[in-house]
Amino acid sequence: MKQNKPSQFGGKIEERHLKKYQESPNWRDGKFQNFIETKLSFSPLIIPRIIYKQLTNVAKRAPQKPIEVETPSFDVFMEKDFSMVWFGHSVILMRIAGKTLLIDPMFGTTAAPIMPGGPKRFSPNMLDMIDKLPEIDLVLFTHDHYDHLDLESLLKIRGKVSQYFVALGVARHLEAWGVREDQIQEFDWWDTHPFEQINITFTPTRHFAGRGAFDRQKSLWGGWVFEFGGKKIWFSGDGGYGDHFKEVGKKLGPFDFGLMECGQYNDDWRPVHLFPDESVQAAIDAGVQKIMPVHWGGFSLSYQHGWKEPAEEFAIEADKAGLPAIFPKIGEVFNVGQVSENHWWEDLE
Template sequence: MKKEFGGKITKKIKVELSQSPNWKKKRFRNLVETKMEINLFNLPHLLSQQFLKINGRFPSQSLPVLKFDSTRFLNSNNTSNFIWYGHSTVLLNIHGTIIFIDPMMSFNASPVAPFSVKRFSDDILDVLDELPTIDLLLFSHDHYDHLDFESIKKLIDKVKNYWVPLGVKRHLIKWNVSSEKIKEFDWWGQCIFNCIEFTFTPSRHSGGRRIIDKDKSLWGGWSIKSSKETFYFSGDGGYGHHFEEIGDKLGPFDFGFIECGQYNKLWSQIHMFPHEAVQAALDVKVKTVMPVHWAGFSLSLHHWKSPVKKFIKYAEERGCEWTVPALGDIVSLKDSDKRIRWWDKYD
């Protein structure tokens, strides 16, 4: 069995997970009924499109990633910094606490050949060698484009703590991460770390790395609140009333990383369209929003630029402040207005 598949679900783990109020009928469930419109009749056509219909789905050249500047990133000048590495990978420095969210730095987001899902940038795994010690590694769920075996393996000596959704711990243990470093969270679970409050928030998605363990691990987003700044990371998921609930309970937020990309009408309930992502940002009460889950991989059939272009259009129509930095750029929360449309340089 390939190591990339992660840990197996055991009877003991199932018993532990079943204690969650979100575990029903032998698996985790969303807050509302959620499904994908994929069946045996449309699956062959969908697969043929996914791997044969490639026009516009990939940039014509590798997207560059700016070199990591340790001095600039660590010298935060009394504000928080972040770096986006494409897709949903975000590195945060909150006043000296280094937090890495969904570190997926591999070149391929699929564990099974020949169905490779290649990154838009050249392999950036080596960037991990340049990063400082990671105080806290956060994960939204265990899908391959978020929980990456190669990245975990490369980071293992740098990471002090791993905070993950329920059911994800087994994968990290399989990959030789010490169980003492791992803490699992259910929805609305809270914990303080270095005077920063973290809350694992609901999303409308799914979990699992194999067919046999579908939804045997939880999914969600993160609220991150320091005494000076607040962040919201949506994780993957379709639109729903949970965004308004998060905003009411935990908002407002200074900055939000909102999923926007890899959408399709066949799975519209587990991935948001751009107009829904903007509405989610408004529901959560985010001051400045950045679309993520794009510029990394093509996991749907839309043009690679469509998520950001449509998101900006809807955000401006709704009066929503937005920013989209270049890959690898260091963004200070005091000066997060990054509106140079760098993607226009690439076909």
Template sequence: MFKKLAISFVAILLTLSVSGYAFYTLSDQFGADLSDQQMQAYTQAKSWNGEVFLNQIETIQEQSFSDIVDMLDAFLFNPVNTEPKTPVQVLKVDRETLLANTTETQILWFGHSTFLMQTNGMNLLFDPMLTGTPAPHPMLGGKRYSDELPISIADLPMVDAVFISHDHYDHLDLASIQQLDSIVGHYFVPLGVGLHLQEWGIATSRITELDWWQRAKLGDTEFTFTPSRHFSGRRLEGRNRTLWGGWVAQDDQQTIYYTGDGGYGPHFKEVGERFGEIDLALVECGQYNQRWANIHLLPEQTIQAGMEANAKVIMPVHWGSFTLALHAWDDPVERAIAEAKKQNQEIIAPQIGEIVRVNQPPAVNWWWREY
């Protein structure tokens, strides 16, 4: 009996190992990797050391064995309210409403870090993660808190451009890109990320890669790719072989800053110095841990970062859709609002699907407390 069980266990383990290896080596999910020739193309990038991209300041990411044990203990035996008790209800937006706006600058938040910016008659989509699980396979990640999106991909108007901050699965989603591609005009991405898109069948002519502080013009709006303090990679190996960062969109009327992911660093103050007042800053706030403070902001740092960037209004993002850390799901927004009040800093926390007009920021309505 024991021998049969042992044989069955080994057979199952072998099957899983072979299946996992096949998926890892054959799936398009993992994108492309840099060749030696492609690495040579990045020798002019200040953050490239010949093998990988580096942050502006030293960023240690290794965790000790005791750190890992503590995290497992928290995950298995001391879970907090890491997910809402019921599915989050989103506000619905129809295609006609979006098409009707040709003059105002407004933001439509899809949850986490995905948002549609309408400005100067353009539709601009940032970090589109519009499917159910931010992972290479549904079994490897948690589900989205809401059962639906504010507007389906099929109902979206034409998207003039997609902007990507970095290549992690919760920001660059293969299925979303595939479903969106027929309505997307152009892709603006960090150095190296264009190779993933090419691997997925997108023509090089539709992709623009940028280094930190490089700019691109689209219509009347200038976009600048800004530094962040983070890391990159879609594979078990080859980390930091694509760049990461945030985006500033600026015209002669307003400036909007999206930080992307990353820990606290000197780049926030530099953004403020370069661009003057930021009308709206969408700042990372969520999926943090004290042990990850080098690569993810804590909520109080969200407010500090926004203030150093000279933001008139701060909007916390990177929360509200997925559980990627062990804090309570609403801890980011509660702590960020408390800190903003303490610092006399204006903050907004729109409901998923709520349209935010940049010149008329909405009052906080505490919608998450219903869950």
């Protein structure tokens, strides 16, 4: 008997889910809320304009040729703590305390559920990379948007994964896609749970979530802090600028290394995405000592900037602030302690 393919829209909200969500201090008026008022227009009048802008003027929004992906040396990656590999956009593989962690494993081709003609990944065949990955001790999801939580990637990778740490509300999607409930730990903002020798905390961001027309803000969104061996790593997560960055720094910082959202911003979405100057300022606010931009190099999801601009502007702003920044190639093994200012994108069109 042919099995039905899991729905891209994820799991439906059941009474047991709703009861758990209602216990969160961040659940009000039937949905999760940002800590400060964050208005986004989803008016029928504005959506066609955004779609038109997204589908036009595409020349510089994507590279002329596919971006080549380095072949990671996983032997090198595995031998040293705080090694990392960036696979474009927000996909980060990291080695901490002898464990392998993977953040937001979106290796898919298109970051949308029903847009086969939509923006394609700059590096094709990334799903094949999953076959080459080592066994994954822990996968973490910051939120449930399609450019972070991808059905195809999840189905392909789940056999390699031992455990999942996810934003509150995301578990229902994983369960609907075949992940066992006992493999999943959900986090509310500021929740801290140990994983082996690593302390992991879920931090607030100013964003939103949802995979369909009827589940907006029915799951949470945020970033991750990792503490081990006297070092602290912060993955900022998606979200606009606000005072919460100082609060993250005050409660959990300072940080040795920060993976900062920088890309897919535009004026319509300013409340929920960081522009490059804001990304660097957020790192300063939180007390980050070295930074790297993520949320770029994978897709063109913004009509407002070219594909190189997030990295170019991030580098300029970091230099102005005197803050060390690194820019590894996609697939390159690097360590948070290394110094590198290789602007590899400058040689590409």
